Each structure stands twice: as C-alpha cells, then as structure tokens.
Amino acid sequence: MITYVEGGPVDDVELSRLHDLAFTGILSGDVRPWSTRLRTYSVGWVCAYAGGELCGFVHACWDGGSHTFVLDTAVLPDFQRRGIGGELLRRLSTLARQAGCEWLHVDYESRLDGFYESAGFTPTLARLHRLA
Template structure:
C-alpha cells in the first residue's frame, strides 16, 4: 500500500495523541486544537486511512518556517516516511514564500536531518525558559 501524504490534511487531536503514544511520547489532549492556529501548515501521512506520520510547520509570518513535532509510527519507521514528511513540509513552506526552514533536534537524530533530509549545521542559540 502507498502512503497518502497531504499538506494541511485532515487530522484530529485524538489521532495525534495516539500517534505520539505509539512511540513513547508524552501526548497531551487538546494540544492540536491549541497549536493548529499558529501553524503555517502540516503534513499528514496515511496508510489505509490510518495516520502513520505527521510533521507540523510553524512560521514567523515572513521568511522563516520551523519544522516541529515530526513523528512516524514505530512499525513504519526507517522506510522513508519521515524523510518524505520533511520534504513535503519544506515544499509547503517554500510555496508559502518562506526562505528558510529551521529544525532543532536531539543529537541521535543528526544523521536523519543532515544526511536524509538535507539540513545543514548552523550556529544557533537556546535559552531554557522552564
């Protein structure tokens, strides 16, 4: 079966809670309703109607887009779904007029973002607010 990818595809909070739970994340009911109004767009990946992948794209209203919360169901990982979600997220941001797509990640994901997705290292700063 082929994955059905959609920019701004229909997705429910319950589906995102379940997807996040599937790989040991800490889902929060109501998260999607709270975050969605701040999103430039998002990419859904479905297999036989079931949500198997998701990536959110926030933005500053101008040149900068931010890849947030990409996730793929564990049994579907390492098959290119995450890479395709990121590719389509980048396309959606570019179509919206963004010049840059930023991403933050944990060190063990360097290979995925730098090698598979084409991001490049850059200097950045971070302040922990909590």
C-alpha cells in the first residue's frame, strides 16, 4: 500500500537518501537542505510512502506566474514500474493547477520519453545551457 502526502514535512536525511539511490544507486552520505529549498522555491511537492518508508518524491519550482518546472522525480529502484512516479506527477500537476499555473515543464533523458508521455507531457523542443 502506497500513501501519498502533498506538501507535508520533509526529512532532509531521508530525502537525500532517496535522491541518491534513485539517481545513482550509491549513497553519497551528503545531506542536502531539502526542507529549506522546498519552502523557498517550490509551488508544491508530493512524497510517496510504503510502510512509513519514503519511496518516491517529486516537486515543482515556479516563476511566480504561469510556469512551473518539474524537478527531482525519484522513486526507489525496488518500487519503480508500479505507477508511483506517474501518480506523483498527477498529484503535482493538480497542485500546480490549483496554484494558478498554466504550464508544467519537465526536462529529462530520452530514455524516459514513454514515462513522461504516459503522464500527459507533450514532447517539445528545448535547449540546455550548462553553466558550470
């Protein structure tokens, strides 16, 4: 049973662990200031829990107007391909719409085309400028 919590409290250690395992499969031990970042920059976030364990997360930053941007869509490897990521995005879309946003943008690797298209995202052209 997966439980979803929208905009609830976030444990920096727990979310840093999830992020490491979902993106690299390796625990770095670095603890990032998620709680502060989310309160400062996010229009909303959604956490997924399985038996009290954080197993999924997504949030969106916004421009204060009509655009918001999906960041850090993450599901623990053992929980992937169960619809958790799609449900996280569906709930995040609702939060962004309720905040008055008209557009929800996402950047991702091409191997995730099917996942994001199934979550309602339309392919578009975009460009990226690496600053560091």
